[in-house]
Amino acid sequence: MSIDAARLQPMANAIRALSMDAVEAANSGHPGMPMGMADVATVLFTGHLKFDPAAPGWADRDRFVLSAGHGSMLIYSLLHLTGYAAPTIDDIRNFRKLGSPCAGHPENFLLDGVECTTGPLGQGLAMAVGMAMAERHLNAVFGETLVDHRTWVIAGDGCLMEGINHEAIGLAGHLGLGRLNVLWDDNRITIDGATDLSTSEDIKARYIATGWHVTECDGHDFADIDRALAEAKADPRPSLVACRTVIGKGAPNKQGTSATHGAALGAAEVAAARETLGWTSEPFVIPSDILADWHSAAEPGRAAHGAWAGRLESSPHKAAFEHRMAGHLPEEFSLDDHIAGLLEKPQNIATRKASEIALAAINPQLPETIGGSADLTGSNNTLAGGIGTFNRDNYAGRYVYYGIREFGMAAAMNGMALHGGVIPYGGTFLVFTDYARGAIRLSALQQARVIYVMTHDSIGLGEDGPTHQPIEHLASLRAMPNILVMRPCDAVETAACWDIALRSWETPSVLVLTRQNLPQVLGKDHVMQVELGGYRLKGAEAARKVVLVASGSEVALALECAARLEADGIGADVVSMVCTELFDEQPEGWRYQMLPDDALIVSIEAASTFGWERYTGRDGLNIGIDTFGASAPAGDLFAHFGFTAEAIVPQILNKLNA
Numbered sequence: 298m299s300i301d302a303a304r305l306q307p308m309a310n311a312i313r314a315l316s317m318d319a320v321e322a323a324n325s326g327h328p329g330m331p332m333g334m335a336d337v338a339t340v341l342f343t344g345h346l347k348f349d350p351a352a353p354g355w356a357d358r359d360r361f362v363l364s365a366g367h368g369s370m371l372i373y374s375l376l377h378l379t380g381y382a383a384p385t386i387d388d389i390r391n392f393r394k395l396g397s398p399c400a401g402h403p404e405n406f407l408l409d410g411v412e413c414t415t416g417p418l419g420q421g422l423a424m425a426v427g428m429a430m431a432e433r434h435l436n437a438v439f440g441e442t443l444v445d446h447r448t449w450v451i452a453g454d455g456c457l458m459e460g461i462n463h464e465a466i467g468l469a470g471h472l473g474l475g476r477l478n479v480l481w482d483d484n485r486i487t488i489d490g491a492t493d494l495s496t497s498e499d500i501k502a503r504y505i506a507t508g509w510h511v512t513e514c515d516g517h518d519f520a521d522i523d524r525a526l527a528e529a530k531a532d533p534r535p536s537l538v539a540c541r542t543v544i545g546k547g548a549p550n551k552q553g554t555s556a557t558h559g560a561a562l563g564a565a566e567v568a569a570a571r572e573t574l575g576w577t578s579e580p581f582v583i584p585s586d587i588l589a590d591w592h593s594a595a596e597p598g599r600a601a602h603g604a605w606a607g608r609l610e611s612s613p614h615k616a617a618f619e620h621r622m623a624g625h626l627p628e629e630f631s632l633d634d635h636i637a638g639l640l641e642k643p644q645n646i647a648t649r650k651a652s653e654i655a656l657a658a659i660n661p662q663l664p665e666t667i668g669g670s671a672d673l674t675g676s677n678n679t680l681a682g683g684i685g686t687f688n689r690d691n692y693a694g695r696y697v698y699y700g701i702r703e704f705g706m707a708a709a710m711n712g713m714a715l716h717g718g719v720i721p722y723g724g725t726f727l728v729f730t731d732y733a734r735g736a737i738r739l740s741a742l743q744q745a746r747v748i749y750v751m752t753h754d755s756i757g758l759g760e761d762g763p764t765h766q767p768i769e770h771l772a773s774l775r776a777m778p779n780i781l782v783m784r785p786c787d788a789v790e791t792a793a794c795w796d797i798a799l800r801s802w803e804t805p806s807v808l809v810l811t812r813q814n815l816p817q818v819l820g821k822d823h824v825m826q827v828e829l830g831g832y833r834l835k836g837a838e839a840a841r842k843v844v845l846v847a848s849g850s851e852v853a854l855a856l857e858c859a860a861r862l863e864a865d866g867i868g869a870d871v872v873s874m875v876c877t878e879l880f881d882e883q884p885e886g887w888r889y890q891m892l893p894d895d896a897l898i899v900s901i902e903a904a905s906t907f908g909w910e911r912y913t914g915r916d917g918l919n920i921g922i923d924t925f926g927a928s929a930p931a932g933d934l935f936a937h938f939g940f941t942a943e944a945i946v947p948q949i950l951n952k953l954n955a
Contacts, residue, residue, distance in 0.1 A: 300520045305343065307587050309335040310574045311378060313547050316370035317570060318580040319392035319399070321561045326393060326401065329544040329557030330368030333516070334451060334482050337540045340522040341480070342375055343594040345530065347446060349602040350380040350595050353409035356622045357605050358598070359446045360412050360428045360716065364421025365453035365482060366402040367559070373399045376410045378583065378591035383408055390581050405715065405743050413715050414743045417735055419459030420708050422479060424739075425450045426469045427712020427721070429477040429535070430687070430697070434667065435718045437693035439618050442608045447530070450479040454492050457481065457500055461735075464705030469535045470508030473689035477535040478526070483516070484544040490555050501539060510534040516542035547574045621665055621718045624746070624802060630662050632796050636824055639789050643817035648810040648849070649752040651788035653678035655795045660684050660695070663720065663799070667713060669697030670724040670750075671706050676812075677724030677752050703729050707736030707749070714745040720799065724750035726758075727767040727809055730774065740805035741779040747805040748798045754784065755903040756938060757813045757850055762928030772907040774807055775877055783876045784809040785827075786852035789819040790875055793827035797879075811850050813931050818853055823873075830879025831891055835859055837868030843949060844870040844892060846912060847901040855901050857942045862949065870896070874912070899949055903940055918952050920945055 312335040320326035342348075347359040363372045370392065373384050384399050391397035398407040402416030412428070415421035429448045436444040456462060469477055481500075485492045501511045510532040514525035522540065529536035545557025548570040562570065571577070578584055583591075609615055620627070635658040644651070660666050660682025667687065670679045680696055687694035699706040703725050710721035730737060730751060740747045756766045774782045781804055785791040791810070798806035818834065819827075826832035831846070835856060843862060847855035852873050859869035872891050874880060880888065892898055898917040900909040906921035913919055922938050935941065 300523055302519045304590060305336075305339050305519050308343070308590055309339040310547070310576055311583050311587050311591070312338065312371065312374040313570070313574060314576050314578065315374040315377070315389060315581070315583070317548070317562055317567050319370050319373070319389050321564070321567050322390060322580070323393040324561050326370065326561065327367040327559050328370070328562055329486070330365055330453060330482060331371035331374065332548065332552075332557070333484050333542040333544040333546045334368070334371060334540070335546070336517050336519060337480055337522050337542070338371055338375060338451065340519055340526060341449060342379060344523055345526050346449060346598070347601055348379070348595065348598045350382075350410070351599065352602055353381060355602050355605070356618070356717065357444060357446050360425065360448040362412055362415065362421045362425040362428070362448065362450045363403055364415055364419070364425070364450050364456045366415030366421060368453070369399070369401065369403045371451070372403055372411060376408065378588065379595050380592045381410050386581055413712065414739060417739065418453070418455040419461040419465070420736060420739060422450050422452050422456050423461050423465035423705055423708030423736070424712035424715065425477060425479075426465045426474065426705075427709035428716040429469065429474040430472065430709060431713040431716035431719050432476055433474065433692040434687065435621075438664070439614050443605075443612060443614065443618055447476045447478060450477070451482060452479055453482045454485070454487055458496060461704045461708060464702035465708065466504060466507050466509060466535075468699065468702060468705055468709065473508070473533070474535045475533040478529045478538065479536065480538045480540055482542055483539045484542045486544045486553070486555050486558060488555060488558055501537065504537045508534060510536045511539070512536065513539035513541065516540035517546065549573045624717060626663065626799060632658055632792050634658075636789055636792050639792065639817065640821055644788050645814050645816050646788055647812055647814050648785050648787070648791045649676070649678045649812060651785070651791035652750060652795065652808060652810055653681045654788065655792045656681035658682070659795060659799070665718065665720045667695045667697065667719045667721050668723065669699050669706060669721075671699045671703045671729070672701045673725055674698070676726070677750055679722070679724040679750055697723070699723065703732035704736055707733035707740070707747070710747045711736055711740055711743065711745050714747050715743060720746060720748070722748035722750055724752060726753040726765060727751040727770050728753070728765050730770055730807070737774070737780070737805070737807070738777060741777055744779065744803035745805055746802055749805065749807040750810065751807055752810045753812045754809045754849060755811070756922065756926045756934040757811055757903065757931045759812070759931040759934065760928050763925040766926035767904065768922055768925060769905045769907070771809065771902070771904045775908060779804055781806040781876055781878050782809065783807065784849035785875055786847075786849055786873055787815050787817045787819055789817060789824060790827055790873065793824055794875065797828055809849065813850065815850055816853050818856060827875055828879060829883055829887065830876040830881070831872050831874040833870055833891060834873045835871040837870050838863050839866050839868035841868040841870060841896055842953060843867060843897045843899060844872060845899050845901060846872045846874050846892070848874045849902070851901045851903055851940065854940060854942065854945070858901070858945050858949070861942050861946045867953070897949065897952055901945065903935070903938070918948060920948070
């Protein structure tokens with residue numbers, strides 16, 4: 298594009314002014330990054346980014362991810378200046394205050410134009426990899442007339458230091474995601490001081506080694522920035538643009554130092570910066586001519602949107618494309634036939650195998666699913682339904698071999714889900730949610746429909762021992778808001794859990810699945826109750842004195858215990874607690890009906906007992922494992938840790954007789 302530095306400089310300074318004023322008013326925030334990257338962002342938004350503020354959800358817009366989310370005033374300034382309906386100037390004036398959409402870090406659910414929640418460093422860039430994957434896949438399916446956009450990222454030194462960066466860029470380079478461009482704010486400053494306090498690696502060489510194109514520019518020379526961005530767009534590889542910048546640019550006494558990173562500049566320095574920048578307007582006031590120049594930056598995007606809308610209208614794929622991007626399942630989608638087949642011919646199989654069988658019914662019906670595994674495909678049973686490999690030679694494929702990159706996989710799935718048009722699922726062992734937890738938390742926070750297929754869910758995995766045997770993981774995941782942790786007890790319940798996960802538009806799901814075989818225990822009458830989270834699988838025959846509450850592999854054990862109690866004349870209900878989150882959402886009457894206060898409530902789960910007291914009460918009995926596991930065959934371990942009817946029933950009798 299033609300570079301008019303005299304026009305662009307005041308536009309960039311508007312970002313600097315808004316950023317330092319908002320942080321000063323809040324007495325909290327990070328002015329240094331927005332001030333340092335203002336020139337780069339100005340070139341990006343005026344000459345390279347495809348966007349339309351009047352249609353922030355336009356499917357073929359470029360995605361812009363501020364991975365360095367602490368510099369949130371950069372994106373808030375850009376959205377306001379380019380004409381988005383929000384944030385308003387009052388929103389910015391109330392930066393970091395309760396009720397303002399201008400939160401300390403950008404939140405995708407508060408503002409249009411914020412593609413993903415960022416702040417945990419490195420995850421924004423990793424989610425952008427997923428967005429670029431989704432773009433390539435939808436491009437392969439629907440063609441360039443409907444899908445042809447880029448993903449742009451602004452990342453800082455911290456994003457590139459985090460371990461997830463290694464996973465994300467390795468995946469992007471391997472997949473050849475040439476529509477992904479990362480603009481590195483190379484200011485060589487972190488909170489502690491200069492980056493040479495903590496690192497001496499050659500970052501550019503690391504990116505080159507993973508298959509990226511790398512270029513660099515003077516981050517305060519508009520023409521050089523434009524040249525580097527054009528070069529990045531032209532290269533078929535993912536690109537890293539090292540933008541050499543000065544943090545806090547414009548603050549004469551603090552620029553270039555960590556003093557501008559995470560604190561307000563102070564009134565004196567703000568005044569000095571105004572003088573240095575030649576900015577004479579009052580705080581939160583943007584001169585009309587500068588605002589007009591910013592509004593004009595959106596005109597190419599508006600024109601591109603109009604042309605795209607015309608192509609969509611005449612496309613034979615219009616209905617399918619709009620349906621996919623809206624995130625709706627096809628009206629005809631159903632697992633009823635699959636479940637009916639299971640009920641007709643019960644199967645004694647592991648729930649991981651049951652999940653594979655369910656996927657064989659799901660994937661042919663839902664072209665939007667994209668599966669994968671972190672190098673455990675044969676163990677997670679995530680490849681089913683005839684879906685091909687997603688790679689640089691076949692972006693139409695629907696199965697991703699993520700390699701040993703649990704965190705990177707989870708973050709990429711977040712990016713795919715937020716991009717729209719696809720429903721991602723991915724597998725690893727439940728114990729390795731520890732590696733992916735930061736991204737799982739962002740799935741929940743961002744209300745992203747991501748499905749985690751977590752197998753090998755207990756000591757039942759056997760000989761691999763305590764390093765691989767989850768103990769605290771169920772309790773930990775259940776403690777997280779807005780996530781469905783579902784631990785099905787048989788093949789039928791597994792299929793029902795898949796149906797729930799696919800229909801949970803704004804909630805991620807964790808399917809917790811066994812390695813060992815389980816008997817099929819659900820009947821036809823139980824299928825519709827799975828969505829209640831907890832339901833009565835067996836009612837007491839004698840006068841009810843006990844309610845056994847279990848999940849997953851321990852439901853069959855609870856049924857065995859109940860049979861022994863009934864033989865002694867003690868009535869026992871069995872409740873399958875497949876999902877505590879769904880159970881907690883039910884009316885109080887239902888919850889009381891399942892867990893009455895006139896019976897002994899006993900929880901049975903081969904995991905930590907932490908949290909079960911919410912359901913069993915102070916006088917209940919919690920059967921679980923509050924130590925680490927051991928290495929032995931699964932049957933020996935269940936006996937050793939007391940998960941047999943012979944070990945459990947006497948404890949119940951003792952409790953009843955106490």
